[in-house]
Amino acid sequence: MAPEYSQSTLAAMSLTMFCLIVWYRSRGPPLDHIPSMGPTAPVAAYISAIYFLFNAPAVVQKGYERYKGSLFKIPRLNYWEVMASGYESLEDIRKASDDVLSLDGALxxxxxxxxxLGSNIADDPYHIPIIQSQLTKSIPGFCGDIHDEIVAACTEAIPCVGHEWVAVKSFQTVVEIMCRTINRVFVGLPLCRDNDYRALISKFTVDVVKCAYIIRICPDFLKPLVGRLVTTVPSAVLRASKHLGPLIEERINTSDSTDAVKTDLLTWLIEGSQDDERSIEMLSRRVLAVNFAAIHTSSMIFTHALHRLAAHPEFAQALREEVEPVTAEFGWSKTALDKMKRVDSFLREVLRVDGLGMIALPRRALKPFTFSNGMSIPPGTTVSCCMRSTHxxxxxxxxxxxxxxxxxxxxPSNGANTSKxxxxxxxxxxxxxxxxxxxRHACPGRFFASAVLKMLLTHVVTTYDVKFEGEKVPRQFFINGVLLPGRGNVMFRKRSAST
Incomplete structure (x- = not known):
């Protein structure tokens, strides 16, 4: 008897074997000369790519140990990604011109x-020099606003009563505080405290990442259709426009008058916009894109830091011993932040050990490229570096x-170096x-992010005692090479005058 099929012929034979294994893994450039972490046959490589989704550390570390100073490739769902390891290879990528190894192409x-996000964001990234120059230079003037918003946000998000402990969901709470604080500088009061605006900003990053992943694993000929079906950006832009529209019109009118112009990122974006970019829709899209780059990365980093504090109260005490005399003398200022060497070191170590994931420096080869070790990659290759293994x-x-x-x-204590x-x-x-x-492509907002992270860390250690709810430390986990902080509750208690 002929076999019986059901469920719409087994979902069109599993969508024709997932579009013939994403059209034979998107028919990427020939990379047979580069050793692989996993099998290369179509179906087997696809299975290895699924394994990589949840086991990236083991895959990349094994490749790093085996091929350090050279290249190897790891399986993604629809392509092979080449990993460069060792100092010389990283320097090769850093020095390569943009018309050969392109960060823009990779992103x-x-x-x-x-x-x-919209092609205009990539085609005309005029917000990047604004962040590099105007935002970075203005950090000293924003420190008062940043501290004010952190205090207000923490008071609301961490509802401590008396000297009692209160449990809050760590990551969600940090996202809420970060969203308010960062947008105090991006769009100012009162919008940074608007619940609907904050909910939109917080959700936008997650939606973009999900949509991008779904679209990316589809064959090229399906991407336009899938993109229209899954993207949430048009509705997000419309919702953002309702909040930002009145502000944008006000700033434009103010800039054309003799009134004082408000200083924040939104104003600088308006001033830097040209032609079609100078509209409510396009400026709202730009604000969403800048928040996309800022909110969740900073939130993940600080959640890692918060978990380190909760697991080791002695770290908090050591930080307080530095922070309290500095703020007593210099207040909550950029000068004070610059003098907090332990605070800076603590956050740098969080970035080194926890960080954001396995991989850094993504590039797309636009022309053939040969590394110092003699190995070459053809055009169309995605190449990255082994960040976590390096750290x-x-x-x-x-x-x-x-x-x-x-x-x-x-x-160093007893003559021993703490770092080479x-x-x-x-x-x-x-x-x-x-x-x-x-x-030259290092994160343009890292100076601003550093100031916000330091200010939040100093406020937490001087205002609260922190511990985990129960003895179990939330377990970090990797998804597709990204390290996510463990989900769970952290306990806060207002410090008494004697502690």
């Missing part, structure tokens, strides 16, 4: 910007598997520290 592929390499760090919060600040690279600031990049990228 377009990763984020599927044509269908998610745990004994060549660069003493005792790299140990979280040493003051590795970059305290002088010496004392370096949180924002300083290098071939041995890739959390903010490296070279």
């Amino acid at each position: 377009r592929e990763i984020l599927q910007t044509k269908y998610t 745990f390499d004994e060549e660069y760090y003493d005792d790299p598997n140990t979280f040493n919060p003051f590795r970059f600040s305290d002088p 690279q010496g004392h370096k600031q949180m924002v300083l990049t290098g071939a041995d520290f890739l959390s903010f990228g490296h070279g």
Whole structure:
């Protein structure tokens, strides 16, 4: 008898075997000369890509140990990604010109910007020099607003009563505080405190990442259709326009008059916009895109830091001993932040050990490229660096598997070095520290992010005692190479005058 099929012929034979294994893994460039972490046959490689989704650390670390100083490739669902390891290979990528190894090309592929954020964001990234220049230069003037918003946001999000402990969901609470604080500088009061606006901003990043992933694993000929079906950006832009529209009109009118112009990122975006970009819709889209880059990355980093504090109360006490005399003398200012060496070291160590994931410096090869070791990659190749493996390499760090919060600040004890690279600031990049990228494409907002993270950390350690709810520490977990902080509750208690 002929076999019986059901469920719409087994969902059209599993969507024709997932579009013939995403058209034979998108028929990418020939990479047979580069060793693989996993089988290369179509179906087997697809299974390996699924394995990588949940086991990225083991896959990348094995490749790093086996091929350090060279190249290897890892399986993604619809392509092979080449991993460069070792100092020389990282320097090769850093020095390569944009018309050969393109960050923009890699981000377009990763984020599927044509269908998610919008092509105009990638085609005309005029917000980047604004962040690099005007925002960074204005950090000292914003410190008062940042501290004010952190105090207000923490008071609301962490409802401590008396000297009693209160439990809050750590990541969700940090996102709420970050969203308010960052948007105090981006769009100002009162919008940064608007519940609907904050909910939109918080959700937008998650929606974009989900949509980008769905679109990315589809064959190219299906992407326009899938993009229209899954993207939430048009509705998000419409919702954002309702909040931002009155502000944008007010700022434009103010700039054309003799009245004082409000200083915030939105005003600078308006001033830097040209032609079609100078509209409520396009400026709202731009504000969403900048928030996309800022909110969840900063929130994940600080949640990791908060969990370190909750697991080790002695870290908080050591930080207080530095913060309290500095703020007593200099207040909550940029000068004070610059003097907090332990605070800076603590956050840099969080970035080194926890960070955001396995991989950094993504590039798309637009032309053939040959590394110093003689290995070449053809056009169309996606190449990245092994960030986490580098951060745990004994060549660069003493005792790299140990979280040493003051590795970059305290002088060595008993003549022993705490770090082979010496004392370096949180924002300083290098071939041995890739959390903010490296070279001319290093994260443009890292100075602003550093100020916000430091200000929030100093407020938490001077205002609260922190511990986990119960003895169990929330377990971190990797999804597709991204390290997510463990989900769970953290307990807060207002510090008494005697503690």
